[in-house]
Amino acid sequence: xxxxxxxxxxxxxxxxxxxxxxxxxxxxxxxxxxxxxxxxxxxxxxxxxxxxxxxxxxxxxxxxxxxxxxxxxxxxxxxxxxxxxxxxxxxxxxxxxxxxxxxxxxxxxxxxxxxxxxxxxxxxxxxxxxxxxxxxxxxxxxxxxxxxxxxxxxxxxxxxxxxxxxxxxxxxxxxxxxxxxxxxxxxxxxxxxxxxxxxxxxxxxxxxxxxxxxxxxxxxxxxxxxxxxxxxxxxxxxxxxxxxxxxxxxxxxxxxxxxxxxxxxxxxxxxxxxxxxxxxxxxxxxxxxxxxxxxxxxxxxxxxxxxxxxxxxxxxxxxxxxxxxxxxxxxxxxxxxxxxxxxxxxxxxxxxxxxxxxxxxxxxxxxxxxxxxxxxxxxx
Numbered sequence: 001x002x003x004x005x006x007x008x009x010x011x012x013x014x015x016x017x018x019x020x021x022x023x024x025x026x027x028x029x030x031x032x033x034x035x036x037x038x039x040x041x042x043x044x045x046x047x048x049x050x051x052x053x054x055x056x057x058x059x060x061x062x063x064x065x066x067x068x069x070x071x072x073x074x075x076x077x078x079x080x081x082x083x084x085x086x087x088x089x090x091x092x093x094x095x096x097x098x099x100x101x102x103x104x105x106x107x108x109x110x111x112x113x114x115x116x117x118x119x120x121x122x123x124x125x126x127x128x129x130x131x132x133x134x135x136x137x138x139x140x141x142x143x144x145x146x147x148x149x150x151x152x153x154x155x156x157x158x159x160x161x162x163x164x165x166x167x168x169x170x171x172x173x174x175x176x177x178x179x180x181x182x183x184x185x186x187x188x189x190x191x192x193x194x195x196x197x198x199x200x201x202x203x204x205x206x207x208x209x210x211x212x213x214x215x216x217x218x219x220x221x222x223x224x225x226x227x228x229x230x231x232x233x234x235x236x237x238x239x240x241x242x243x244x245x246x247x248x249x250x251x252x253x254x255x256x257x258x259x260x261x262x263x264x265x266x267x268x269x270x271x272x273x274x275x276x277x278x279x280x281x282x283x284x285x286x287x288x289x290x291x292x293x294x295x296x297x298x299x300x301x302x303x304x305x306x307x308x309x310x311x312x313x314x315x316x317x318x319x320x321x322x323x324x325x326x327x328x329x330x331x332x333x334x335x336x337x338x339x340x341x342x343x344x345x346x347x348x349x350x351x352x353x354x355x356x357x358x359x360x361x362x363x364x365x366x367x368x369x370x371x372x373x374x375x376x377x378x379x380x
Contacts, residue, residue, distance in 0.1 A: 006353050007046055010329045013336070018087050026080040035064070037080070040072050044322045045329070049347065050354050051304050073315035078158075081321040085156075088328045092152050095335040106201065108148040108285060110292035111169065111182040114300075115139045115161050117307040118316050125313065127160030140308070140316045142299075143168050144324075145180075146292040151343075152331045153295075153324050158317045166191060174198040179274070181289045189237055193248045196273050203285045206235070206256070206269040229279045231258035235271050259283045299323055302347055 019038070023029055028037040043062055052058045055066040115130075122128040122138040130137040139161030145154040155172055166188035174180075176199035184205045195202045235256035242250055257270040257279045272282055300306045303323045310316055330346050333339065339346060 007042075007049065007350060010045060010333065010350065011042055013088070013091070013329055013332050014084075015087065015091070019084070022080055022083055022087075026077050026083075028076055028080050035068050035072055037076065040076065041081075041084075041322075043069070044318070045326055046354055048303050048323055048326045049350050051351070053304055054309055070310075070315075073310060073318055074312045075314075076318070078314050078317035078321060081318055081325065085153075085321060085325050085328060088325065088332060089152065089154070092150070092328060092332050092335060095332065096150055106177055106179045107150070108179050108181055108288050109154055109175070110146045110148055110289045111144070111172075111180055111186065112146075112289070112292040112296070113141050113143040113165050113168070113185075114296040115141055116300075116305055116316075116320065119309050119311045121311045122313065122316075125160070127162040128313075130161060140313075140320065141168075142296070142305075142320050143172075144292060144295065145172060146295050148288050148291045151291075152328060156321075156324055158320045160313075170194065174200065176200055179203060179285060181285055183289065189241055189245045189248055192254070192273070193245070193252065201272065201274040203270060203272045203274065203282055205286070206271050228260055228262055228283075229257065230260055230267070231256065232279050255282075257282055298343070299327065302344060303327070 023037050043058070043064060046052075046062065047058050050061065052061055055069055058064050058069055059066045116139060117130070118128070118138050118140050120136040120138055123130070123136045125138075128138040128140070130139040141159050141161045141163055143157040143159065143165070145156065146152075147154045154175075157168060157171060159168055165185040169182075169186050169188065169191050174195055178200040180195055180200060180202045182202070182204050184207050186204060187207065192202055192204075233256050235254045237248075237252070242248060242252075255272050255275050257272070259268045259270060259279060259282075260266070261268065268283070268286070270282055270286060274282065277285075303326060305320065305323050308316055308319050310319060326347075327343070330343050330350075334341065334343070334346060341349070
């Protein structure tokens with residue numbers, strides 16, 4: 001099995017016809033005489049697998065001139081790579097459906113965002129300056145919808161770091177028959193209504209407003225201190241909130257659950273559009289939101305995206321998109337070949353083979369400058 005775990009086996013997961021069509025659609029190779037989009041994609045994937053953190057490391061390791069690589073990141077359209085990710089996601093869905101029967105329960109989609117430090121030269125651009133930080137520091141924000149059951153990225157967006165979560169959330173295409181779970185940053189009533197209109201449910205937390213505190217006090221009188229469910233009733237938005245969202249019906253109602261964690265004793269105010277599930281099920285669904293936090297930890301730790309030393313917004317979008325692409329290719333590899341490994345174990349194996357053998361593009365076009373370096377030559 002180890003012999004199939006080479007960088008070239010990841011590149012072979014791409015549907016070459018779809019890849020070529022996307023290159024033509026986005027005009028990626030128009031006027032390009034060297035360093036084609038295929039070569040660029042393979043080099044980017046390999047650089048993330050091998051944790052090559054700077055242009056100098058890429059130049060010295062993969063023999064790519066820094067100027068050529070930097071110009072490609074700056075000028076090639078990031079939309080191509082985002083659409084390429086969409087094709088890989090569709091491949092994962094097809095493989096997942098063929099491998100097991102569709103579950104009767106709703107899939108849980110966890111939504112969140114994380115800041116990614118970028119080169120300080122971007123701080124002067126609108127929205128890129130890092131919050132609550134002195135000096136010329138900048139950040140991007142990676143917004144992700146994570147499929148908790150399938151363990152893959154369902155959708156994602158890359159924005160400047162100062163973009164709020166609620167406005168960005170309305171840019172996502174919402175799916176039907178799902179349960180979206182997110183934290184208190186997504187407090188847009190119109191977004192909640194859009195999820196309901198799409199045929200899905202949501203679970204989130206309410207902010208600590210006086211109205212909620214009053215309900216908590218009343219619930220404590222009626223329930224014992226050891227009870228998990230302190231309140232299960234109706235939540236209605238205030239008239240002032242409804243007036244700011246003209247598209248939302250004035251009589252809309254949600255379910256409000258006040259839940260006490262039996263271990264920590266912490267009290268949570270949940271609001272949901274699901275009136276059928278039990279309160280403990282709603283609380284368990286919210287706990288699954290932590291999976292998306294682990295995703296960000298995985299990306300920053302194993303793919304080294306805590307800081308991106310690039311100086312253009314387009315380059316930031318491409319590199320963050322490639323980090324998602326690497327994760328999805330690993331997931332697709334595991335699904336297609338039914339590998340009994342974790343994502344980290346699979347990435348570690350690929351990282352070892354890349355280090356041992358160098359870059360090998362088995363599907364590269366004629367004239368590619370990178371060839372397989374035999375292991376015996378590396379030891380000499």
